[in-house]
Amino acid sequence: MALSRTSGINIDGIVSLVPANINDNLLLTHLSQPDREALIYHTGIRFRRVVKEENVSIKNFFIKGIENLLSNLKWEKESIDILICVTQTPHVSLPAISCQLQGDLGFSSHTMCYDINLGCSGFVYGLHTLSALLNSLNKLNARAILCCGDISTQLIQENDHTTKPIFSDAASVIGVSNNSETMSYFNLETNGSGQKAIYKEDNFMKLNGIDVFNYSLTMVPNNILNLLAFADKNIDLPKMYILHQANKLINEAIRKKLLLDETKTPSTLYDYGNTSSASIPLTLCKNWISESPNWVLFSGFGVGFSVASALIYLNKTIHLSIIET
Amino acid sequence: MEEKIYNNTNLFLKFTATELLIPFDKISLNNEFRGLPTWSSLNALVYISRINEETNVLISSIELADLITLNDIYNLISFKSNGAI
Known part of the structure; x- marks a missing residue:
């Protein structure tokens, strides 16, 4: 396992962006009313945010998010040392969106x-990459921006009843600097034997729900426990465990394996569904309230099969917002 | 030995009837689970997750594809719950 620690990283702000257009799983036409209610109960997902216009790309979301973040943090563009984008739905494959x-x-x-x-593991991988790179710069108060998210609904066939009720579109833009004294800890893992659990074929995403469940349950709890052991921290220390918002079945199974209280694992599934690499920062934006600086544990898992967790010390002055676009 | 759904067929059938919303007197170990009226991709996932919660056994999609009857599922979780995961 790739256990890693970095020092001096501070998350200064997160701007999450979701489309204003809302689709309701209670109105899915291919299901009966009892089946719709069962779907919402078991997945935890009622509403999904879906981009309506075909010409909107993830880059449009990143631009709005960056401009809003820079304005709120009062950061000048010239002060940004690193810009990294995490996505699997670029509108063009080259050049890089960043x-x-x-x-x-x-x-x-x-x-x-x-x-x-x-x-879905991309936010934590991106955060680790930024942290390591910021550590490597021989510069005080270096600044970085991480953009992550996907327009996943553009990968979903209209008649795919497995993936359609699950995925939403969203992006998050995160401002990170190296002006803290606190250590950050990461555990980054991959099991490529699970590459067919979620994959793209003929331009559309395919998902095997049972295999995603199995890989998540096999890998994620151990990944988190090994991270805590590496950091020499108790499982009770983090104020929150912000898990990737896969679906309620998976997230609840992970929570129960770790014996975590429900209040420590906030969810945004009901309102936003599965928003890929934006789900962790979006859930943080919606739920983070702290009277004082505190530890938070992030865990992302999914397509790959890729798993990454991070134990981060968050300041109480962090800027968090959700914008409809 | 404590009776669980992996070592008692009656408990297994009660559990399955509850999870798949089928009257207990309407199912048997010989039932082909894909032919059950409530079997669907969502209910299959819910059923697999509940089996995991009860027994700590995970059933993969490849394993499930090879099974036909409820008895096949019972035998698999009995086998795997004895340490053969």
């Missing part, structure tokens, strides 16, 4: 830019 954003938004040419191709 390079396009550097040019379109006018970041300094000294900005390090690249993309990461990951889904």
Whole structure:
């Protein structure tokens, strides 16, 4: 397992973006009313945010999120050292979206830019990459921006009744700097034998629910417990465990394996569904309330099969917002 | 030995009837589970997750594809709950 620790990283702000258009699982036409209610009960998902316009790309979300984040944090574009985008639904495969954003938004040419191709584990992988890179810069108060998210509904066939009720569109833009004294801890793992649990074929996403459940239950609880052991922290320490919002069946099974109280594992499934790599920061934006700085544990898991958890110390002054676009 | 759904067929059938919303007197170990009126991809996932909750056994989609009757499922979870995971 890839256990890693970095020092001095601070999450300064997160702006999450969701489409204003809302689809309701209670109105799914292919199901009877009792089946719709059973679907919502078991998946935990009632509403999904879906981009209506075909020409809207994840890059549009990232642009709005970056502009809003910079404004709220009062960060100048010239002060950004690193810009990384995590997505599996780029509107074009090259050049990298981060390079396009550097040019379109006018970041300094000294900005390090690249993309990461990951889904539901992508936020934690991206956060680890930023943390390691910020540590490597010989500079005080270095700043980085992480953009993550997907327009997953563009990968879903209209008649695919397995994936359609689960996925939503969303993005999150995260501002990170190296002005903290606290350590951050990561556990990053992969099991490629699960590559057919979620994959793309003929331009559409395919999902095997039973295999996703099995890989999640096999890998995620152990990944989290090994991370806590590596950090020498007790399971009771984190104020919150923010899990990737897969579906209620999976998230509840993980919570029960870890014997975590429901109040420690907030959910945004009912209102937003599964929002891929944006789900963890979106759930943080919706639920993080802390009177004082506190530890939080993030765990992302999915397509790959890829799993990554992080134990991070959050400041109480973090800027968090959710924007409808 | 404590009776569980993996070592008592009656408990297993009661559990299955409850999870798949079928009257207890309407199912037997010989039933082909894919032919049960409430069997669907969602209910299959719910059923597999409940089996895991009760027995700590995980059934993969490949394993499930090879099974036909409820008795096949019972035999698999009995086998795997004895440490053969």
